[in-house]
Amino acid sequence: MARHIYVHNPFCARKCPYCDFYSVTKTSLCEDFYKAAIRETGLLGSVINGISDSGVSFGIDDKDTVYFGGGTPSLPDSRFVCSLLDEIRRTFNIGDDAEITIEVNPSSVSEEKLNDYVKAGFNRISIGIQSLDDSVLKTLGRLHDSRTAVEAVRKIQKAGFTNISADLITGVPGETLEGTKNDIDTFYGLGIKHISTYSLMIEEGTVFYDRYSNNIEDLVPPESERMMYHGVRDHLEDLGYEAYEISNSAFPGYRSIHNSSYWNSCGYLAVGAGAHGYTGNMRYGHKDDVDAYIKEMTTLSLKDYEDFLEGRKSDLDSLYVEEILTREDRMKEVPFLRLRTTEGILLDEFYRQFGVEFEDVFAQAINSNINKGFLERKERTLRLTRSGLDFANIVIEDFL
Ligand code: SF4
Incomplete structure (x- = not known):
């Protein structure tokens, strides 16, 4: 992988x-x-x-x-x-x-x-x-x-x-x-x-x-x-x-x-003060503090680092948990991230990941934004229209 x-x-x-x-x-x-x-x-x-x-x-x-x-x-x-x-x-x-x-x-x-x-x-x-x-x-x-x-x-x-x-x-x-x-x-x-x-x-x-x-x-x-x-x-x-x-x-x-x-919701690792990472179920950040980073990363034990990344410790001097994601949060992240892309939301991919149809979960947000002309369906994708690009944040808000 x-x-x-x-x-x-x-x-x-x-x-x-x-x-x-x-x-x-x-x-x-x-x-x-x-x-x-x-x-x-x-x-x-x-x-x-x-x-x-x-x-x-x-x-x-x-x-x-x-x-x-x-x-x-x-x-x-x-x-x-x-x-x-x-x-x-x-x-x-x-x-x-x-x-x-x-x-x-x-x-x-x-x-x-x-x-x-x-x-x-x-x-x-x-x-x-x-x-x-x-x-x-x-x-x-x-x-x-x-x-x-x-x-x-x-x-x-x-x-x-x-x-x-x-x-x-x-x-x-x-x-x-x-x-x-x-x-x-x-x-x-x-x-x-x-x-x-x-x-x-x-x-x-x-x-x-x-x-x-x-x-x-x-x-x-x-x-x-x-x-x-x-x-x-x-x-x-x-x-x-x-x-x-x-x-x-x-x-x-x-x-x-x-x-x-x-934008594909892949996990990514983060290194350095101010860096943010995603482990697949947790979003976390390095505090905006280079002094604390240098001090802590020079002496931090493997156990404390491991406890943090695996969710057993939520706060260190230089690291903090931003959000633990539930299944529902991860579903909401799909429109949040994918509507930024020209390809849009891949409905089959959503079904493969979550075992439910995107349109069943977000019917109201989809219909109201299609009616406003901000969203369009093309085969098995849903994406912003050209005018929807100007209202991307408002459209995305409807899915959250
Ligand atoms: S301060 Fe200027 S150079 Fe530094 S990250 Fe911001 S925009 Fe880039």
Whole structure:
């Protein structure tokens, strides 16, 4: 059975004003953090390799995936990052055909680091470009400009990567649909095979929240943002990128297998402060506290780690249980996760997993959203319509 492992690197050079992901700028902790993460990997291996045959599901995909996200994984010394990947590959016997991704930022990636990543086995890069318009990048508080971003893509290709994804943010004040389409044309011209487009969200606790929550007239109005979303999606499709999820489009053969494992309700393991995992019946998280993580993972006993992962202990200094899932919860997660995908809910797959028809369990939510024109049935699938994409959160809410 395939393994899916997420590593959260909690370090960034500077906090971007819109970002609510967990990250700190205390890079002096990098070495200790990666040592602690190597130790956590060993503990995780001892627990998981011991119970993988006893009913814990780790997914239906046939390829292993490892994903280093963050934060900015390209910021720390690549030796730390690559040692952790070595440990993960050895511990979990990760297949040679695995998809192994690292997120990088244009401002911190270098030829030396990229060559190290290739040697260590990374074969997919996700680069946080966000925009190729320097004024939009300035608004977003990014450390790079458009020239640095394009140069970074060329370095990535020179190092031998062909499976490259780029992130774009839409709905930034001052951004235009034409400008974003031009960015996409540049990505296409550079040979980028996967593009993630995220709408700017104003999250509590961020600098943007303080700046905009009482000045929403300075933001792009929702109807313009939606127009931009659809314009971008159409443009991507015209160029041959298939939209396979609300925010993700790719050329055939370049979909993210790791992210797809989330939408397929596969189990995934988590390493690092701020990382979240799913064991098949429990969702759990690492607290947003790198100091506590380093301290605890350096000394934690195998018994305590095992007791936590197997549900006998609900709280440690650096780990907490988010949710123990009942059968009903797992059924509700299917629309929650699958309605994000273009394929939608696979009715036969639901029946195979739960032994009941999806339409019997969720008849009311299905009918009311079909009547509103937000959901459509196509053979044995149910998915959002084009107009339903604009109301995805409201539709999903009806199933919860
Ligand atoms: S670089 Fe990425 S993770 Fe770090 S603060 Fe900026 S948006 Fe957040």
